[in-house]
Structures are given as structure tokens and as C-alpha cells.
Amino acid sequence: MTEHNILTSEAYEELKKELEYLKTTKRSEIAQALEYARSLGDLRENAEYQEAREAQAALEERIRVLEETLRNAQVVVTKAGRATQEIIGMGSRVRVRKNGGEEKEFVIVSPHEADTLTGKISYESPLGSALMGRKVGEVVEIEAPAGVIRYEIIAIA
Secondary structure, three states, rough: OOOEEEEEEEHHHHHHHHHHHHHHHHHHHHHHHHHHHHHHHHHHHHHHHHHHHHHHHHHHHHHHHHHHHHHHHEEOOOOOOOOOOOOOOOOEEEEEEEEEOOOOEEEEEEEOEEHHHHHHEOOOOOHHHHHHOOOOOOEEEEEEEEEEEEEEEEEEE
């Protein structure tokens, strides 16, 4: 059974651009590095050749992963264009109050797009999955090593 990769349309386009870059520009750069390394002589003791071969293998693996991800992608339309939303879903920007104090804002995205440093959390993460389908005013609780953390949903955009 094939697993679908849920992506926003933005993430899908970014992955397509990366794949195109890797297949054209990066493949060409590595081919040139291999050609140069071959010109240096004995390939068995040629560190530059070995490094270029390892870079080529890593590149081809990344291309394979991207092609599979895109082939099995299920692109979802986010609701980010609306001024407000009633229910949290993919692409929702959510403001929450943590344990009745500090407010934080997150965007719900696919696992491929998640980046906690920029406030993008996966719908598969503990917090992301708890928020999915919820409304303003609801409270979700997340089990953490330090104990239960309560998040009150303040706004959805």
C-alpha cells in the first residue's frame, strides 16, 4: 500500500523546484567534479574521486526521495486566504495561550514543511494533531515529560 504525503500547494511547488535544480544544475556540477577527479589518475587512491562518487550517490538518493514524495503527494488547499476560519486545518495560523500565560502562534503544515524555529508545526505532531478540527475557545492538553501542558485556542486565521 502506498502512503500519501500530504503537502500544501506551496510545499509541493518548492519540492518540484528543488527536484528540477538537483536534476539539472547539481547533477551537472557533480559530473564535472567526477570528470576532473578522473583526470587526476589512479582512482583507487584518489580522495577527490571518492568524495565526488559519495556526493553523486547522496544526490541520486535525494532525487529518488523527492520523486517518490511528489508522485505520492496529496496536495491540500489551505484556508490561508480567508480572514478567519472556524475550524483548525492544514494551513491554519493558530494563536494559543500556553498554560494560561504566554501566547504563541503556529501554522499547521505537513511533516515535510514543519520547522519549529519559524512556528510551522506538523499536523502529525502532538500539538498539531490535538489542534486539528478544534475551534476558538477550546482547550487542548498535551502530555509532556514535565507534565500536562494546556493550550487555549485564542484565534484561527
